[in-house]
Amino acid sequence: MTDIDSEDRIDMIVPEGSHGIFSGISGFGFLIDAPLGATIREMLKEVIGLDDDYIRDSIGTVLYNGKPVDDMDAWKIGENASVAVSAALPGLFGAAFRKDGKYAGLRPACDQGNLSPDDADRACENGKPTVMLLKLFNQSERDIAPALLANGVRMSAENFCAFWENRLRLTGAGNIRIGLNGRPVVPEALCTGIGAGSVVITLQSGNL
Amino acid sequence: MDKILRINMGPDGEPTSKTEPVGDYAGLGGRGMTSAIVAKEVPPTCHPLGEDSKLVIAPGLLGGTTGAMSGRSSVGCKSPLTGGIKEANSGGQPAQMLGRLGYAALVLEGRPKDDTLYTIRISADGVEIKTATALKMKGNYDTVENLKNEYGDKVSCISIGQAGEMKLIASTVAFTDMEQRPARHAARGGVGAVMGAKGVKAIVIDDTGASMRSPKDPEKFKAANRAFVDGLKKHPVTGQGLPAYGTNVLTNVVNEAGAYPTYNFKTGRFDGASAISGETQAETITARGGKATHGCHRGCVIRCSGIWHDKDGHYLTKQPEYETVWSHGGNCGINDLDAIAMLDRLDDDYGVDTIEMGATIGVAMEAGLLEFGDAEGAINLVKEVGKGTPLGRILGSGAAVTGKAFGIERVPVVKNQAMPAYDPRAVQGIGVTYATSTMGADHTAGYAVTANLLGVGGNVDPLTPEGQVELSRNLQYATAAIDATGMCLFVAFAVLDQPETFQAMIDMINSFHGLELTGDDVTALGKKITKMERDFNTAAGFNKTDDRLPDYFRKEALAPHNVTFMVSDDDLDTVFSDL
Numbered sequence: 001m002t003d004i005d006s007e008d009r010i011d012m013i014v015p016e017g018s019h020g021i022f023s024g025i026s027g028f029g030f031l032i033d034a035p036l037g038a039t040i041r042e043m044l045k046e047v048i049g050l051d052d053d054y055i056r057d058s059i060g061t062v063l064y065n066g067k068p069v070d071d072m073d074a075w076k077i078g079e080n081a082s083v084a085v086s087a088a089l090p091g092l093f094g095a096a097f098r099k100d101g102k103y104a105g106l107r108p109a110c111d112q113g114n115l116s117p118d119d120a121d122r123a124c125e126n127g128k129p130t131v132m133l134l135k136l137f138n139q140s141e142r143d144i145a146p147a148l149l150a151n152g153v154r155m156s157a158e159n160f161c162a163f164w165e166n167r168l169r170l171t172g173a174g175n176i177r178i179g180l181n182g183r184p185v186v187p188e189a190l191c192t193g194i195g196a197g198s199v200v201i202t203l204q205s206g207n208l
Numbered sequence: 209m210d211k212i213l214r215i216n217m218g219p220d221g222e223p224t225s226k227t228e229p230v231g232d233y234a235g236l237g238g239r240g241m242t243s244a245i246v247a248k249e250v251p252p253t254c255h256p257l258g259e260d261s262k263l264v265i266a267p268g269l270l271g272g273t274t275g276a277m278s279g280r281s282s283v284g285c286k287s288p289l290t291g292g293i294k295e296a297n298s299g300g301q302p303a304q305m306l307g308r309l310g311y312a313a314l315v316l317e318g319r320p321k322d323d324t325l326y327t328i329r330i331s332a333d334g335v336e337i338k339t340a341t342a343l344k345m346k347g348n349y350d351t352v353e354n355l356k357n358e359y360g361d362k363v364s365c366i367s368i369g370q371a372g373e374m375k376l377i378a379s380t381v382a383f384t385d386m387e388q389r390p391a392r393h394a395a396r397g398g399v400g401a402v403m404g405a406k407g408v409k410a411i412v413i414d415d416t417g418a419s420m421r422s423p424k425d426p427e428k429f430k431a432a433n434r435a436f437v438d439g440l441k442k443h444p445v446t447g448q449g450l451p452a453y454g455t456n457v458l459t460n461v462v463n464e465a466g467a468y469p470t471y472n473f474k475t476g477r478f479d480g481a482s483a484i485s486g487e488t489q490a491e492t493i494t495a496r497g498g499k500a501t502h503g504c505h506r507g508c509v510i511r512c513s514g515i516w517h518d519k520d521g522h523y524l525t526k527q528p529e530y531e532t533v534w535s536h537g538g539n540c541g542i543n544d545l546d547a548i549a550m551l552d553r554l555d556d557d558y559g560v561d562t563i564e565m566g567a568t569i570g571v572a573m574e575a576g577l578l579e580f581g582d583a584e585g586a587i588n589l590v591k592e593v594g595k596g597t598p599l600g601r602i603l604g605s606g607a608a609v610t611g612k613a614f615g616i617e618r619v620p621v622v623k624n625q626a627m628p629a630y631d632p633r634a635v636q637g638i639g640v641t642y643a644t645s646t647m648g649a650d651h652t653a654g655y656a657v658t659a660n661l662l663g664v665g666g667n668v669d670p671l672t673p674e675g676q677v678e679l680s681r682n683l684q685y686a687t688a689a690i691d692a693t694g695m696c697l698f699v700a701f702a703v704l705d706q707p708e709t710f711q712a713m714i715d716m717i718n719s720f721h722g723l724e725l726t727g728d729d730v731t732a733l734g735k736k737i738t739k740m741e742r743d744f745n746t747a748a749g750f751n752k753t754d755d756r757l758p759d760y761f762r763k764e765a766l767a768p769h770n771v772t773f774m775v776s777d778d779d780l781d782t783v784f785s786d787l
Contacts, residue, residue, distance in 0.1 A: 020494060024487035027460045060444065066466045066477075066768055084464045088444040090455060090512075090701055092638055092651065092683070093462055093630055137460045138453055139444070141487060166483040170545060171495040 006195025008157070009202075011179040016205045019146060021167060021174050026136035026145045028159040031198060034077050036130040040064065041072040043083065048134070048144060059140060060088030061097045068097045081132040087139035149203040160199050161191040177208050209237075209272065209312040209421065213335065215328060217406045218259055218318020223326060225335040230312045235721075237269035239295040240692030240737050241313050242284025246293055247740040252747035256288035256398075257375055257405035259319040265306070265366065265381075265411075266314070268694010272307020272421045275429075275716050276437045279303045279505035280694045281366075281383055287397035288377040289564075289606055290623040290648040292745040294397035295691065299504030299513075300383030301364035302411075303694060306330070308418040320407035325373070329359065331414040340409045345370050347557035347594070348382040348390035351410055359412050361388055367410035369559025370594050372400030376604030378564040379404065382556065385504055385513075391526040392504050395561040396650065397625060398606075424722035432715035436699075437509050439709025445701040450512035451501045455530035456486035458629075463538070466768045467634030469627070470538045471580050472570035473620045475767045476631050480543025484533050489545055490514075497521045510698050516549045525553035528562075531651070534629035535566020540573060541580030550587055558594040560604055565590060567607040567626030575614035618764075623648035623754055632757060633766040633773050640680040640775055644755045644783040646741035652697055653684055677775070681783050685734030688741075692733060693717060739787045752781050 014021070034043050040062060044050045055072070062069040063084040069075050077083070088094065136144050155163075164187075167173065173187035180193050212233065215225045236244050242264040254260040263285045270278035281303040287294035306314065309332060320326075325344055329336040343351050348369040355365050364384045371379035379400030382390035423429035441447040449457050462468045463481035470478040482488065490500040498517040503510075504526075514527025528536075528548055536542060536551040555562045569586050572578065578585035592600030602613045607626040611619030620627040625648025632639025638651065645653035690697055695713070703710035710727070718725055745754075761773040 020491050023491035024482055024485055027482035027485055027487060058444070061461060063461070063464050066464055068465065082464075084461065086461045087449055088701075089458060089461055090445050090450055090698060091458060092641075093458060093465075093467065093635060094445065094701070095704065096635055096637060097461070097465060135460070135464060137464075137485075138449055138457050138487060142452075162483065166488065166543075170488070170492045174495070 006157075006197035007154075008194040008199045009181050010190070010194070010199050012201065012203045013177040013206045013208060014203065015175055015208060018174060019203065019205070021171065021176070022145070022149065022203060023141070025163050026134070026141045028163045029082070029133040029135050029155065030148060031154040031156065032132050032134045033129050034132050036077060036079070036128045038077050039073050040069060040075045040077070040083060043077055043132075044072070044085070049147065050144070054143070058087060058143065059085055060099065061086040061094070062099055063097075068099070070099050072099070077130065077132055079130055081130070082135065083132060084135040084137060085140045085144070086137040149201060152200050152202040154198050154200050157194050157196055157199050160201065161194070164191055175208055209267065209307055209310055211310055212313045212315060213311050213330065214315045214317060215335070215337070216318040217316060217320050217326070217408065220321070223320070223337045225337065233312065236692065237271065237312065238266055238280060238282040238297065238692045238694040239284070239688060240733065241266035242282045242295050243293060243737050243740050245313065245315060246284050246286060247744045250286050252286070252744050253749070254286065256286040256291070256402060261286055261402060261405070263316040263399065263402045263406055264313055266312060267303035267307040269692060269717060270720060271303045271694045272305070273423065273720060274420055274507070275433055275720070276440070276507055276509050277696045277699050278694050279507050280696055281306070281394065282691065282694070283381050283394035283399045285399055285402040286748070287399070287648075288375070288401045289398040290625050292623060292648070292748055292750055293646055293741045294399060295647065296381075296394035296396040296399050297691060298381070298383045298392045298394040299508070299696070300385050300392035301505055302366050302383050302413050304506060305364050305413040305415040305418070307421060308415045309413070310418075314411070316403065316406040316408055319405060324407055325409045326407055327355070327410045327412060328408060329412040329414060332417040343409045345373060348559055349557050352384060352388065352390045355410055355412055356388060359414060362416065363412050363414045364388070365390065365410055365412055367559075368400045368403050368408075369557055370596060371559045371604050372404035373409070374596050374601065374604065375401040375404045376560065376593070376601060377401050377609070378560050378568070378604050378606040380559045380561055382559055385526070386506060389526070391556055393556065393559070393561070395563065397647065400559050423720040425719040428719035429716060432712045432719055435712035436709060436716060439702045439706050439712060440509050440699065443702040443705060443709070446510045446698060450510050450698060453486035453490050454500070454512045454514055454527050456489050456528070456533050458530045459485045459533060460487065462630065465634060466766070467631050468534065468538055469620070469629060469631045471541055472539060472574045472618055473627070473631060474618075476634050477768055478538035478541070478543075480541075481538060483543040484537045484545050484548060486530070489527065489533070492545060493517070493527060498523075498527070500527070502527070508696065510696065512698060518549075519546065524549050525556060528552040531629050532562040532566070535563050536569070536586065539566050539570045539629075540586055542583045542586060543581075544583050547583035547587065551590055554587065554590045554594065558590070560590075560593060563628050564606045564626045565593070565603070567620055568603050568610045571607050571610045571616050571619055572603065572614070574618060575610075575616050577614070618760055619758065621649060622757060623750075625649050631766055633761055633771045634769065636773060636775055637680055639757055639761070639773050640677060640780065640783065641684060643757050643780050644680065645684060646738065646745055653687055677779050677783050681786070682731070685731050685738055687734065688737040689730045689734035692737060735787070738784070742784055742787055755780050755783070
């Protein structure tokens with residue numbers, strides 16, 4: 001793995017109902033093209049395809065660069081942004097980090113967003129494409145990741161291989177057909193055949 | 209549950225038992241019962257392992273009923289780890305069986321004259337106490353297997369492993385689960401050492417012939433129970449997140465938030481978190497033929513536990529919980545779920561607290577005994593505890609002792625008890641609870657986020673420092689009250705968000721006992737319990753300087769957000785100013 005600008009294409013087919021082996025993949029981060037300056041809500045709706053009801057009712061916690069987000073209209077996607085999305089979480093931590101929750105006071109400080117005057121001054125840059133990291137956790141992953149994977153989603157090769165090697169070590173790949181840049185490859189050899197840049201993974205169901 | 213069973217392990221000849229009416233302790237259960245007995249009957253300055261100390265085991269107010277989620281057992285004593293009062297609770301089957309047999313509490317008193325070990329069998333026919341020489345220095349799994357062979361597969365067991373026998377102060381009391389495995393533990397504070405000091409290896413509970421306890425108002429109880437279950441099932445945390453992923457659902461998000469204590473609390477993020485997350489864990493369990501959704505006792509409808517199989521598909525341990533995955537995982541730089549599961553199994557078998565052991569190994573890594581990330585080395589260290597080597601005895605005495613033995617300053621403890629899996633610099637309100645809890649650093653002490661519901665406990669602005677302190681106080685009161693019911697604390701998520709579920713919980717207690725409790729009464733109960741515990745600790749020699757986090761939490765900024773703990777000592781001192 002030497003070419004950091006490389007982009008490899010991985011096509012995977014698993015039997016219907018066997019997507020579970022990809023559980024946890026989005027915790028390693030998907031690389032998403034998003035318009036610079038879009039709010040988190042706009043990104044989730046227009047880039048990821050979520051609807052208002054889902055965002056309101058099913059997303060419990062959102063983190064922007066690791067900071068809890070209460071108002072998704074008050075945070076804009078900046079350069080090198082990382083957005084993490086989770087369903088409601090247990091415990092005092094879950095209550096404290098719930099979006100717009102009444103126990104937000106248990107956090108160290110409450111950031112109110114990043115819509116500062118500086119951001120407004122850069123409005124001319126709004127709309128310019130940027131690459132952000134999207135992490136989907138727990139039920140949010142189950143709900144959102146399958147569609148992203150079906151359409152093809154990008155990850156850093158390093159993060160994908162961290163996920164893949166861990167999965168192989170824990171359970172093996174199971175019944176799966178893998179193509180790397182159009183050529184069949186065995187699961188154990190997958191990460192030795194890809195470059196150091198990024199990978200685009202497509203996951204489909206089908207007969208093997 | 210109108211009687212208390214007292215067993216005196218100290219008299220000449222043989223231990224004796226007597227059953228007496230519940231008397232002044234009527235109306236108490238769980239933590240309310242254990243703390244009341246300890247506060248009233250145990251001299252605060254006594255040695256926790258001495259003859260004046262007592263170990264109390266109590267089901268909750270709804271133990272032995274058909275009430276959902278009511279199967280927790282509380283274990284109370286003067287803690288040999290903290291030196292203060294202790295209540296640690298556990299799932300498993302014993303609480304339901306003790307309740308059905310009519311016992312509101314079991315109290316172990318006195319101290320044997322020699323090192324004879326005993327088993328105690330409690331049934332509808334009475335109490336039988338036998339020597340247990342054959343069980344000496346056996347792990348919990350072997351112990352329970354022996355008891356199963358002797359008493360059958362319908363009994364439940366409360367036992368200690370080698371650590372409890374050696375009176376190591378990180379030792380636990382194990383409770384068998386639905387599969388009769390000793391996988392549930394009252395883990396914190398060294399309660400196992402107190403049981404070991406009483407010379408009791410195991411308590412076998414046989415409820416053959418006993419029936420379910422009957423409510424005062426059966427119809428109302430049934431309706432309240434149904435409403436309570438419906439509320440739990442419809443809530444996204446108790447109905448979806450916890451059943452699907454267990455408590456380890458927290459790993460990824462706590463890590464992303466920079467609140468995941470890593471490398472012995474050096475940083476707030478662990479690169480290997482996703483590899484040990486609940487999402488990865490649940491899929492691994494399913495693929496290996498284990499169970500990713502499983503109750504820790506009958507009557508549990510949340511079912512956040514699970515069963516972990518090894519790579520060959522054989523049972524190894526219960527699904528390691530978030531705290532365990534963190535303590536042995538990120539805190540020690542270990543990103544291998546199989547190694548973490550093995551550590552969990554060893555902890556359960558020897559009978560040591562997984563939080564305390566993980567924190568202790570982190571301190572040992574800091575001291576240079578092994579490298580962070582050395583999974584095999586960590587397993588070998590825990591085995592030292594089981595063998596009772598000099599090093600193992602130090603490690604089995606917890607993080608504070610280990611830190612002192614190796615001259616380490618960064619030791620994450622309060623009142624000598626190791627901190628759980630949330631860095632207090634990133635979640636300051638949890639830090640307030642760590643500092644001021646009567647139990648030592650304890651994430652569950654302020655877990656029950658019910659205090660402000662329906663205006664109970666007053667309305668505070670949680671965005672102010674004052675509000676944060678008041679919030680921690682109210683949470684601690686609410687938690688103490690829920691611990692008294694014997695209900696799993698995880699019910700708190702549903703009652704936080706759903707007033708009708710909170711009301712259903714109170715209706716269950718009222719209809720069962722013929723009471724008219726209100727939400728304010730629940731808070732008052734929690735306040736009463738907390739006051740008893742604080743008074744005990746004060747009499748044991750604690751003062752406000754014990755309600756502090758270690759200095760380095762104020763001095764060392766936690767990456768990635770570069771925060772320190774900022775709640776002032778003056779604010780901490782106001783947490784219980786109303787008591």
